[in-house]
Amino acid sequence: GxxxxxxxxxxxxxxxxxxxxxxxxxxxxxxxxxxxxxxxxxxxxxxxxxxxxxxxxxxxxxxxxxxxxxxxxxxxxxxxxxxxxxxxxxxQGAKLVDRALASGKIYEGDGFNYIKESFENGTLHLIGLLSDGGVHSRLDQLQLLLKGASERGAKRIRVHILTDGRDVLDGSSVGFVETLENDLSQLREKGIDAQIASGGGRMYVTMDRYENDWDVVKRGWDAQVLGEAPHKFKSALEAVKTLRGEPNANDQYLPPFVIVDDSGKAVGPVLDGDAVVTINFRADRMVMLAKALEYADFDKFDRVRVPKIRYAGMLQYDGELKLPSRYLVSPPEIxxxxxxxxxxxxxxxxxxxxxxxxxxxxxxxxxxxxxxxxxxxxxxxxxxxxxxxxxxxxxxxxxxxxxxxxxxxxxxxxxxxxxxxxxxxxxxxxxxxxxxxxxxxxxxxxxxxxxxxxxxxxxxxxxxxxxxxxxxxxxxxxxxxxxxxxxxxxxxxxxxxxxxxxxxxxxxxxxxxxxxxxxxxxxxxxxxxxxxxxxxxxxxxxxxxxxxxxxxxxx
Ligand code: 3PG
Ligand code: CO
Structure with missing residues (x-):
């Protein structure tokens, strides 16, 4: 034995x-x-x-x-x-997600079935790094997931983007946003209410790691969940282009922004009954947000409002903590x-x-x-x-x-x-x-x-x-x-x-x-x-x- x-x-x-x-x-x-x-x-x-x-x-x-x-x-x-x-x-995660998307198994697992229960009456929020770097996430995987989820009943979708410039060239955020906007407009033609709702640079918004600086995660929470940010724009393309135009600005550190409608209202705060998926497969820079989304007891920052959501990670990020408890793809068993x-x-x-x-x-x-x-x-x-x-x-x-x-x-x-x-x-x-x-x-x-x-x-x-x-x-x-x-x-x-x-x-x-x-x-x-x-x-x-x-x- x-x-x-x-x-x-x-x-x-x-x-x-x-x-x-x-x-x-x-x-x-x-x-x-x-x-x-x-x-x-x-x-x-x-x-x-x-x-x-x-x-x-x-x-x-x-x-x-x-x-x-x-x-x-x-x-x-x-x-x-x-x-x-x-x-x-x-x-590794990148490969496992590729396989699960290619075979369609990603849509058959417990994680997807769980979030799917929100599709009828709630919004599906996808939060993560918008990049083709392949280190934390991949744009093509996000594109497939958008398509797959909409074909399986998601009627209202909000994407919360984090710009990269760290695993890819600085400035590439603009092209990624254009690609995503194009996909979302195709979904809208099919009658799905899909748009980008918020954003920010990965190193300043959300993607901190090992609890180095909770303020980073809080800035993300405010924009993504509460729909509040210092910068408001009508479109993500305008947001990224404008914010990149500031002196010393770069993709990694763009400030948080929310997209607002004609009346100035944020288009995609996370509300009771919604589903949330963090689309990164890599763990380290998603664990902190996963805790904020999942834990009832949480004292790292004031969440102000804690919506009752169905949350799943692209992967489970920490096997020991079982965090998050729901996920779309099983992580490698190392x-x-x-x-x-x-x-x-x-x-x-x-x-x-x-x-x-x-x-x-x-x-x-x-x-x-x-x-x-x-x-x-x-x-x-x-x-x-x-x-x-x-x-x-x-x-x-x-x-x-x-x-x-x-x-x-x-x-x-x-x-x-x-x-x-x-x-x-x-x-x-x-x-x-x-x-x-x-x-x-x-x-x-x-x-x-x-x-x-x-x-x-x-x-x-x-x-x-x-x-x-x-x-x-x-x-x-x-x-x-x-x-x-x-x-x-x-x-x-x-x-x-x-x-x-x-x-x-x-x-x-x-x-x-x-x-x-x-x-x-x-x-x-x-x-x-x-x-x-x-x-x-x-x-x-x-x-x-x-x-x-x-x-x-x-x-
Ligand atoms: C990061 O997370 O800082 C980069 O995307 C990758 O860097 P690392 O793999 O060296 O942590
Ligand atoms: Co590195």
């Missing part, structure tokens, strides 16, 4: 502390002026790369290697950390993660990051599961992030503080695994500010040094990797790799992640001298890391895990 007990590794010892360092948004790309990692001084990461070739390698961090629908899909932190922690490739195995095999685990990435090395790492497996053996430390700023103004973020916590955890002797996420390359890369991203990369490198020095002191082992690319390429390129220009002749800044591979480096005084990377694995990816880490702890990985990256020469 099934057992949690991991077999001993035939050659590798137990008892060496292992530091697992995830540099967020740190891919490998050609060296040019848009590669911030190259431009920055990063002596520590450089020395790993230029050290022993059998201790540094690249792995895939995007596309099918991490369970995304296609190899045109860039990596992201959710799928990246899922793969790193779970050691297997699971079909069980038996490496974190759970290792804790059950006695590995005392410390995990740390700052707020904006804290859930990445805990919740995502553990298969979208919140909380400890065994609180007597684990400690998760969250360092508060700066809130209310864009990270280009403080690009060092909390890298130093995270590294110091990791160092202290290693030196304490209380932990066998010390795991961190260093957010700089990603969070600053998303701002599109190249100079600040260079500073960010340097700060992350300095943090790695602090951790590697501590590994050295305790005779431990390190594994340094990344979850996906970002900072290594800050410009949109054509197929030949040449930077693309915008209308005014400037470069098109790439705020998003990339398709680039990421490094994996191993070393430290505790590493058995015979350990080296294998060269017989066809296309290794992030999912191969978990078995590798288990080996470094002296265990063999479960048989169904993706194979380890390392082998041990006899000497």
């Amino acid at each position: 099934f057992s949690w007990t991991l077999p001993d590794h035939p050659k590798l010892p137990k008892g060496k502390p292992v530091a697992v360092v995830v540099l967020d948004g740190w891919g490998e790309a050609n060296a040019d002026q848009y590669n911030c990692i190259h431009v920055a001084q990063t002596p520590v990461m450089d020395s790993l790369k230029n050290g022993a070739p059998e201790k540094w390698r690249l792995v895939k961090a995007h596309g099918t290697a991490v369970g995304l629908p296609s190899d045109d899909d860039m990596g992201n932190s959710e799928v990246g950390h899922n793969a790193l922690g779970a050691g297997r490739i699971f079909a 069980e038996r993660t490496s974190g759970e195995y290792l804790v059950k095999n006695g590995i005392r685990t410390f995990a740390c990051s700052e707020t904006v990435k804290f859930g990445h090395v805990t919740f995502f790492w553990n298969g979208n599961r919140s909380g400890y497996f065994d609180e007597t053996k684990e400690e998760y430390v969250e360092i508060p992030s700066d809130s209310g700023i864009t990270f280009n103004v403080a690009p060092k973020m909390k890298a130093l503080e995270i590294a110091e916590k990791a160092r202290d955890a290693l030196l304490s002797g209380k932990f066998d695994q010390v795991r961190v996420n260093l957010p700089n390359g990603d969070m600053v890369g998303h701002t599109g500010d190249i100079e600040a991203t260079v500073v960010a990369c340097k700060a992350a490198d300095e943090a790695v040094k602090i951790i590697l020095d501590a590994v050295e002191q305790v005779g431990g082992i390190y594994l340094v990797t990344a979850d996906h690319g970002n900072a290594e390429d800050m410009v949109k390129r054509n197929k030949a790799g040449k930077p693309l220009l915008d209308k005014s002749g400037g470069i098109q800044i790439l705020t998003s992640h990339t398709l680039q591979p990421v490094p994996v480096a191993i070393g430290g005084p505790g590493l058995h001298p015979g350990v080296k990377f294998r060269n017989d694995i066809q296309t290794p990816g992030l999912a191969n890391v978990a078995a590798t880490v288990m080996n470094l702890h002296g265990f063999e990985a479960p048989a169904d895990y993706e194979t380890t990256l390392i082998e041990v020469a006899d000497n």
Whole structure:
């Protein structure tokens, strides 16, 4: 029968502390002026790369290697950390929703049948990110859902959009709104009362994560549910175009707006008897809104009015909290993660990051599961992030503080695994500010040094990797790799992640001298890391895990 007990590794010892360092948004790309990692001084990461070739390698961090629908899909932190922690490739939310829409199964499940009960007398509200980035949501999925729901009885539909500019180019919001408006007008021709009701930029409205700043969710609540916002427009296209025209405006941070009718009344507040679907498949930035929509007891902000609604998520966002309780598509069942195995095999685990990435090395790492497996053996430390700023103004973020916590955890002797996420390359890369991203990369490198020095002191082992690319390429390129220009002749800044591979480096005084990377694995990816880490702890990985990256020469 099934057992949690991991077999001993035939050659590798137990008892060496292992530091697992995830540099967020740190891919490998050609060296040019848009590669911030190259431009920055990063002596520590450089020395790993230029050290022993059998201790540094690249792995895939995007596309099918991490369970995304296609190899045109860039990596992201959710799928990246899922793969790193779970050691297997699971079909991810994006793909599961695609399948459920294609087969029509999405309309047969409990979730859809539940919201459908509101179609007769209520409005169907769809809230989520309007983007084809494929990280949190996809426009084509929204289009299919609109069509499917209207064919199945939804008579009145309101869409509450969040503009992107983070997983896609800034300014692309306008085109997405045009596409959506076109679909909605086609629905109206069929007699369905369908329109956009509210909007705002994802980083300023609704899509906060890990409870960094509830004001973000409140601004969304006011616009979406209460129908109140500082800006009122007759159409979403006018709203987005006008608000983008303000100085320093961008898609990520557009202020909240509501669409009003000729008499100035909001066209789509959420009322008793309505149905609400949050259309994002990705969890982290929907959990907070899901709580506000679902929980009777809720004290994070004053909701003012709490309509009696039927609410479903596109997916269930948190399996442990069962949140939301209704959903259209079942999330991937990511069980038996490496974190759970290792804790059950006695590995005392410390995990740390700052707020904006804290859930990445805990919740995502553990298969979208919140909380400890065994609180007597684990400690998760969250360092508060700066809130209310864009990270280009403080690009060092909390890298130093995270590294110091990791160092202290290693030196304490209380932990066998010390795991961190260093957010700089990603969070600053998303701002599109190249100079600040260079500073960010340097700060992350300095943090790695602090951790590697501590590994050295305790005779431990390190594994340094990344979850996906970002900072290594800050410009949109054509197929030949040449930077693309915008209308005014400037470069098109790439705020998003990339398709680039990421490094994996191993070393430290505790590493058995015979350990080296294998060269017989066809296309290794992030999912191969978990078995590798288990080996470094002296265990063999479960048989169904993706194979380890390392082998041990006899000497
Ligand atoms: C975000 O949510 O910030 C971006 O859409 C993706 O970034 P992440 O996958 O690195 O969190
Ligand atoms: Co990112």
